[in-house]
Amino acid sequence: KNEVEQSPQNLTAQEGEFITINCSYSVGISALHWLQQHPGGGIVSLFMLSSGKKKHGRLIATINIQEKHSSLHITASHPRDSAVYICAVRWEAAGNKLTFGGGTRVLVKP
């Protein structure tokens, strides 16, 4: 069964702390997405990775294809980073069908 596991499920941090969210998947993928969902529901696509590392502002996403693992890091966290972060994968030969992790609820306290 093609699965995507995220950890932790919940995370509370103090403003300024470094945050890491992990995502593991079971078989080969063509790409992995990191998504952010704020209360109210709208989803923002943060990164799409197929190898290596990407950085945007205070956000860094890495992927290790051999280990089938990706991490999302938030440096110098801020209360506005409070949201649910979701990883989603596109399996090889599955086109644009996404399978999602369960999400990580992040709360950054001032």
Next chain:
Amino acid sequence: KAGVTQTPRYLIKTRGQQVTLSCSPISGHRSVSWYQQTPGQGLQFLFEYFSETQRNKGNFPGRFSGRQFSNSRSEMNVSTLELGDSALYLCASSLAREWTFGSGTRLTVV
């Protein structure tokens, strides 16, 4: 540029009724995919359309259907609504490595 537009934003329907949701993709994006998000099951893939053809389908009953028009706008339809169909329905449009999600339609079945 305009984002992905989903209408309506909120909807309340009665069991047994049917509902049609609309998604207007970003101009130039030919792939539109639909997702259901519930507290119990998280985000799940419904289907994907590309150039008016269904390219992928998730594990949902036949009551869930969709279509895509020549201008890439897509609709999804749910017939004979059940209480369990209450969810946030999201669509995403994509072109190569560019993915954009809509704000979703929150459907409540009473």
